[in-house]
Amino acid sequence: MPAVRVIASNRTLTDDLLRDATPPSAYRWSEAGEDADLTILIVPHVPDRAARERLTTLRARDYANLFLFSQEDHPIAWAPGVFTSMDARRASPLVAGGFYLPAHHSGPHRAGRLLDDLARRGPAAEHLWCFAGSVNTYPALRGQILALPRHRAFVRDTSGWNAEGAARSPELVSRAVGEHTRIIGSARFVLAPRGVGPSSIRLFEAMRAGRAPVIISDAWLPPPFVDWDACSVRVPEDRVADIPAILREREADAAALGRRAREVWEQRFSPQNAIHHLVACCLELQERRPSVLGRVRCAATAWPRRETLWRLKLLWRAERGHHRESTATCRT
Numbered sequence: 001m002p003a004v005r006v007i008a009s010n011r012t013l014t015d016d017l018l019r020d021a022t023p024p025s026a027y028r029w030s031e032a033g034e035d036a037d038l039t040i041l042i043v044p045h046v047p048d049r050a051a052r053e054r055l056t057t058l059r060a061r062d063y064a065n066l067f068l069f070s071q072e073d074h075p076i077a078w079a080p081g082v083f084t085s086m087d088a089r090r091a092s093p094l095v096a097g098g099f100y101l102p103a104h105h106s107g108p109h110r111a112g113r114l115l116d117d118l119a120r121r122g123p124a125a126e127h128l129w130c131f132a133g134s135v136n137t138y139p140a141l142r143g144q145i146l147a148l149p150r151h152r153a154f155v156r157d158t159s160g161w162n163a164e165g166a167a168r169s170p171e172l173v174s175r176a177v178g179e180h181t182r183i184i185g186s187a188r189f190v191l192a193p194r195g196v197g198p199s200s201i202r203l204f205e206a207m208r209a210g211r212a213p214v215i216i217s218d219a220w221l222p223p224p225f226v227d228w229d230a231c232s233v234r235v236p237e238d239r240v241a242d243i244p245a246i247l248r249e250r251e252a253d254a255a256a257l258g259r260r261a262r263e264v265w266e267q268r269f270s271p272q273n274a275i276h277h278l279v280a281c282c283l284e285l286q287e288r289r290p291s292v293l294g295r296v297r298c299a300a301t302a303w304p305r306r307e308t309l310w311r312l313k314l315l316w317r318a319e320r321g322h323h324r325e326s327t328a329t330c331r332t
Contacts, residue, residue, distance in 0.1 A: 003027070003031070005034075005039045007041040007042060009053055010048045017274060018275060020271035022272045036065065038279065038283060039066045041067070064292070067081040067285060068080070068081030069081055070082075073196040080285050080294075080295070081094075081096075082096045082097070082281045084098035084099060085196075086098075089219055091221050094290050094298055097222045098199075098223055099268070099269045101274065111180070112271075114181040116208065118210060119209055123254060128152040129189040131145050131202075132158060134195070135157045141216065141237055144241065148243060148244060153187075184209050184211060185209060189212045189250075189254055190206035190212070190213050190214065192206060193216040194216065194217035198217045206258075206261065212253070213232045214243070215228075215232055215233070215234045216243075223277075224284065225277070233257065
């Protein structure tokens with residue numbers, strides 16, 4: 001039975017992944033000081049200086065079995081792993097599509113519980129399809145959705161949402177979360193167009209709510225072990241104008257697609273099973289026996305890209321902001 005180690009490089013992400021997980025059966029957690037058969041680094045969005053472990057704590061021999069899990073919109077695939085928004089056109093045999101760990105699903109606003117309630121209630125008939133999201137994250141595609149006819153549809157552009165103001169008003173956040181889940185629950189199909197990255201959190205929200213997701217992203221790399229044709233509808237980006245007609249033709253399938261989507265979410269992406277799905281993906285990648293040379297090539301193709309430099313710039317800014325905050329605290 002393989003021994004698996006998760007590098008807790010970010011407290012929030014690690015807690016979200018492990019808090020409600022069922023005990024593993026196909027593998028075991030490695031003991032302290034043991035050489036793990038599989039090591040998974042959870043890539044943080046920003047540096048977490050209070051994290052229990054960091055990349056720098058790894059030993060040289062740990063890198064031979066190291067895999068990444070990244071939810072970034074522009075991931076740096078410097079090692080094999082699972083990437084939520086990896087561009088399928090750039091994917092290599094050493095990477096797999098991933099999923100999201102939405103913090104607001106398990107946080108105080110309990111969006112996850114609201115989505116679970118929708119799944120128990122079953123499909124609604126108020127609207128045929130819906131979309132609620134920021135058009136600004138990918139205007140070329142989402143702007144077309146905003147312009148579609150609204151017959152039996154509900155569309156809301158949330159570009160004006162002020163995250164900083166919402167953070168100071170928990171009541172405002174709770175109302176927004178409740179309204180968002182109500183919109184999802186009002187339709188048979190939930191549109192999940194790509195945003196800044198090829199993936200969309202709407203896909204996994206629709207699955208959790210038991211609604212049929214409509215995936216609109218030519219560059220999306222699907223997570224493995226799922227028959228996506230049985231639980232979703234895929235629409236090419238150049239056929240956005242045909243979405244109302246396509247969904248009218250598939251309306252009779254909506255309930256079955258939604259039920260299957262919920263089943264897949266429970267098996268693969270729920271808080272109880274997400275870590276097991278992640279480990280299974282990494283073990284499957286490990287069976288492809290990525291060599292040292294293959295890992296070097298993986299890193300060599302990742303670092304020179306524009307997205308990599310953009311991501312490093314954000315991390316540098318985050319580090320500077322943390323340093324200034326710490327300095328100000330010391331002076332106070």
